[in-house]
């Protein structure tokens with residue numbers, strides 16, 4: 059699967075960009091603030107339906123314009139399809155596939171690394187939960203719906219606890235949170251188990267260290283001793299928390315408060331890791347994601363790496379390159395002129411330049 | 423002074439714009455149309471409006487529309503009187519009638535919705551409990567809308583009814599996301615009824 063064509067209008071600082079693409083490595087050069095990251099973010103949004111970092115509509119649409127339009131033509135093993143998204147201020151994004159409103163999301167397998175992905179390691183627990191949930195949503199149809207429904211039930215339960223603590227009615231929402239929550243926790247643990255060997259492998263290779271990273275799903279307020287007893291554990295936690303929930307007026311336990319910790323020799327890297335360790339971990343998480351997606355779907359993925367290669371030393375760059383070279387299509391941005399020795403090895407490399415929101419099919 | 427429409431016209435536009443789904447522009451368009459409509463046709467509309475106010479009320483047993491104390495469904499002795507299908511609104515009855523269901527109904531006239539401040543007292547629940555307690559009811563099918571509020575309402579009702587020896591089932595939630603029962607096509611509804619599952623509450 060790869061992008062055959064990209065068409066952007068009024069997207070951030072890019073007023074108009076249209077380009078045909080092929081498989082292989084696509085290097086996007088240009089000075090800072092010319093639109094390189096914006097270009098990659100557009101690819102990410104088109105493929106995954108969310109932005110790599112949250113932004114308001116006003117930031118997405120070129121200043122003074124009514125709407126932003128993004129489209130891509132995607133080549134599949136057999137056949138192709140076109141996806142479009144129209145963004146209007148204050149309105150839900152309009153998704154279309156082959157010109158028709160998209161009701162069931164077609165999958166575009168894309169994994170991205172952006173500088174702000176350090177947040178997955180350093181940021182609040184919600185960043186790590188989202189990291190899991192967003193990819194599970196790609197892998198398991200219906201996952202997003204479970205997450206949304208859990209959020210809606212939670213919102214109602216909190217309203218009741220705060221404004222109208224009707225005990226019997228709260229029970230209904232508790233039971234619903236227990237059953238949806240069990241699905242969420244099971245799915246996250248399943249995915250984290252799939253990720254773990256890859257995280258460990260990449261961390262080891264990128265850091266050159268022997269110590270292993272230990273990812274662990276940490277439940278908040280309920281026992282996870284036995285995975286098969288998640289439901290009972292959650293139910294019991296809600297029973298125990300009831301009095302405190304009523305006095306504080308919101309839901310205190312459940313997967314919306316869970317955490318994922320990454321330990322190295324008993325040290326939590328979020329709190330005690332060095333910048334280097336955190337960066338290596340963030341990159342390992344993304345490479346692990348890429349491999350799990352590939353493993354579970356049997357599809358090669360599209361990779362977008364924003365401003366990453368220039369920060370890595372020679373050894374890590376080589377290791378990273380050997381990992382992504384086997385993928386279908388890889389987008390890389392860089393401010394420097396890198397020596398792409400791979401070009402001589404016969405890999406397909408194309409260099410594009412972004413300058414003030416315009417794309418040029420050559421190095422400048 | 424700027425001219426405005428004559429008072430009777432202003433009054434009509436204002437009354438029309440209070441109807442659900444009709445904004446000021448549509449209200450004006452309908453009003454202008456009515457001004458040009460022959461008197462007999464308008465008379466027919468007025469009679470119809472008065473008719474629903476004088477003759478239509480809600481069935482005392484199930485809450486569906488009726489002309490007498492009982493609706494045509496509750497008075498029909500040919501129907502299976504041991505099954506009650508619970509729906510949110512009277513119009514949902516007609517949607518379920520498109521399926522093969524031929525039992526009785528219970529219309530809640532609302533839904534429990536914490537976000538709108540609507541608690542259990544806002545739905546016609548006591549009457550349902552009374553019917554299940556007094557009648558020879560074998561099964562209650564909960565067919566509220568497949569929304570978060572609709573499902574919570576169904577689960578709340580199920581808890582209220584679990585002390586009685588009745589089978590409580592819920593229609594399969596295979597209806598389109600956010601889809602109201604009223605707009606469900608027959609195939610989806612049929613599947614929903616066939617796929618209804620028994621509720622086991624702990």
Ligand SMILES: [Zn+2]
Nearest residue numbers: 481484493496
């Ligand atoms: Zn009736």
